[in-house]
Amino acid sequence: MSTKVASRTRSAATPWHELILGIGKAVPIFLGYVPIGIAYGVLARQAGLDLFAVMAMSVLVFAGASQFIAAGMFGAAASGWSIIITTLLVNLRHLLFSSSLAPRMARFSTRTLALIGAGITDETFAVASAEPAAQPHHPLFYYGLNLTAYAGWNLGSFLGAVLGPLLHRVADLPLDFALAAMFIYLLVAQVTGRALAVTAVLAGILSVFFAAGLHTKWNVVLAALIAATIGAGWERWTKRSG
Amino acid sequence: MDKTFWIIFGMAVVTYLPRALPLVILSKIRLPEAFVRWLGFIPASVLAALLGPELYLQNGGVALSLDNYKFLAALPCFWLAVRTKNMVLTVLFGLAVATVLYLWI
Numbered sequence: 001m002s003t004k005v006a007s008r009t010r011s012a013a014t015p016w017h018e019l020i021l022g023i024g025k026a027v028p029i030f031l032g033y034v035p036i037g038i039a040y041g042v043l044a045r046q047a048g049l050d051l052f053a054v055m056a057m058s059v060l061v062f063a064g065a066s067q068f069i070a071a072g073m074f075g076a077a078a079s080g081w082s083i084i085i086t087t088l089l090v091n092l093r094h095l096l097f098s099s100s101l102a103p104r105m106a107r108f109s110t111r112t113l114a115l116i117g118a119g120i121t122d123e124t125f126a127v128a129s130a131e132p133a134a135q136p137h138h139p140l141f142y143y144g145l146n147l148t149a150y151a152g153w154n155l156g157s158f159l160g161a162v163l164g165p166l167l168h169r170v171a172d173l174p175l176d177f178a179l180a181a182m183f184i185y186l187l188v189a190q191v192t193g194r195a196l197a198v199t200a201v202l203a204g205i206l207s208v209f210f211a212a213g214l215h216t217k218w219n220v221v222l223a224a225l226i227a228a229t230i231g232a233g234w235e236r237w238t239k240r241s242g
Numbered sequence: 243m244d245k246t247f248w249i250i251f252g253m254a255v256v257t258y259l260p261r262a263l264p265l266v267i268l269s270k271i272r273l274p275e276a277f278v279r280w281l282g283f284i285p286a287s288v289l290a291a292l293l294g295p296e297l298y299l300q301n302g303g304v305a306l307s308l309d310n311y312k313f314l315a316a317l318p319c320f321w322l323a324v325r326t327k328n329m330v331l332t333v334l335f336g337l338a339v340a341t342v343l344y345l346w347i
Contacts, residue, residue, distance in 0.1 A: 028329035035337070053246050060254035070253060080249040088256035093288055095260040100281040102268035110266055117262025122292065129285045174337075174344045180312060181319050181336025183293045188323040190286040203287035204294035211295045212304055223291040228283035232276075 015140050022137075022144025029123045029145075030152035032182045033064075037156015038163070039175040040067055045164035047075030058157035062150060063121065064179065066090040089217045096224060097125035104133045112139045119146025126186040195238070199231030311343035 037058070044054045049071060057067050066087045073083045097120050105113060116139065124146050131137065191197050203223045210219035273281075297316045298304055306313060319336040326332070 028333065031330055032333050049246070053250065056247060056250050057253070060250060061257050063257050066253070066257065070250075074246070074249075080245065080252070083249050084252040084256055087253040088260075091257045092260055093292075094257070095264055096281075096284045096288060098261055098264035099268055100284045102265050103273055103278050103281070105265060106269045108269065113265045113269060114262050117265040118258060120261045120265075122289070126285055126289065174311065174340045177312060177315060177340035178333050178337050180293065180296050180316065181333045181340075182329065183289050183296070184316060184319045184336065185323040185329045185332040187286060187289040187293060188320065189327065190289060196283065196286045199283050200286045200290035203290035204298075207291035207294040208298050208304060212299055212302060215302075219295060220288065220291040223294070224284060224287040227287040227291070228280060231283045231287065232280040235279075236276075 015138050018138035019140040019144040022141040022146075023148045024144075025127050026124070026145045026148035026152075028182075029127065029149045032123065032178050033149060033152035034156040034159070035175050035178050036064055037153050037158075038160035039156075040064065040071065041157045041160020041162075042164035043068065043160075044071035044074075044157075045161055047071045049074055051161050054157060054161040055154070058154050061087070062119070062153060063087075063091050063094075064153070068176075086217070093122075093220050093224065094120055094125075096221070097122075097129075101125065101128060104136055107136065108139055116142045116146065119143075119150060121149060123182060123186065124149050126190065130186075130189055193235075195231050195235035198234060199227045202230060203227035309347050311340060311347050315340040315343050 040058070041054055044057070044067070045051075049057075053074075057070065061067055061070075069090060070083050070087060073086065098117055101120070105116070108116070119142070127145060128142065187200060191200055203226075206226055207219045207223035210216050210222050216222070293316075297312050298306060298310075300310055308314065315336060318339055319332055322328075322335050323332045
C-alpha cells in the first residue's frame, strides 16, 4: 500500500518532467527511425504505392519491418489477405512485448493502456523495458516515448515518399542497417547476466535455424519463446543448486 | 476508398490487437512470479531472434562469409555498444561501417 501512495505522489508531482523524460529517451529512436522511414518511403513509392497509401500505412500500422514487407508484396501484386496475414505473423511478436510490459502498468486505466499499446515497437519496448520496474512511470513518460518515435517514423516516411521518385539511389545504400545497429545496442543493454547472455545466443541460433532450415515465418516468435523458457529455467536451476 | 486503403486498414487492425490486448488484460490480473520472471527474458530473446536472421542469412541460406557485409559490420558494432553503451554512436558508426563495406564488397 505504501508503495502505491509513494508512486502516486511521485507521478502527481512530476507529470511534465515524465513527459520530457520520455521524449528524451526516444531521441535515439527518432534519429534511427528517420533514415529507415526514408528508406521505406522510397521503396514503397518504387513499389507503386501513392503518397496517400505510403503515409496511411505509416500513420495506421506504424510497424517498420511489416511495412517494408507489405510494400514489396503490393509491388508484386500479392492478394490483400496474404498481405494482411503476413502482417499479422510479422507483428505477432508485439504480443510478447505487450505482455512483458503489463506488470509495470497495473495502475493505468484501460483507455491509457489502449493508447500506450498502439505505440509499442521493437525499439520503444526495448527502451521501456530497460527502465527499472521498481519505480513505475507516469503514463506521460510512455506517451512522450511512443509519440516521439511515431513522429520520427512518419517524418522519415513522408520525406522518403516525396523525395523517393527523385533520388532512388538512396535505396541502393544499406540504410536498413541502422535498424540492425540499434538492435545490437539494445541487445547489449539487455544482457545484464550470464543467463540472459545464454538466452540471447540461443535465440539467435534458433531463429536462424527456423528461418533457414524450416522456412517458417514464425522463427522470431518460436525462437524467443523457446530461448526465454530455457534461460529462465536455467537461471532458476543454477540459483537453486549454487 | 480504394482497395489498397482497406488492405492497409486490415494491416492496422491485426497489428494493433496484439499490441494492446495483453496490456489491457494482463495488467488487470496479478501474474505469478515465475511468469513475470520468464517475461523478463523476452526482450533479449526477441532482439537476438530478430538479429540472427538479419545478420547471418543471405538469400535464405546461412552466410558466415566475407562477402556478407551485415555480418562483418555487426562485429565492430557489438564491440562499440559494449564499450560505449551509447545508442546514437552505435547506430551512426554501424551505418558508416555498413555503407563502406557495402560499397567495397
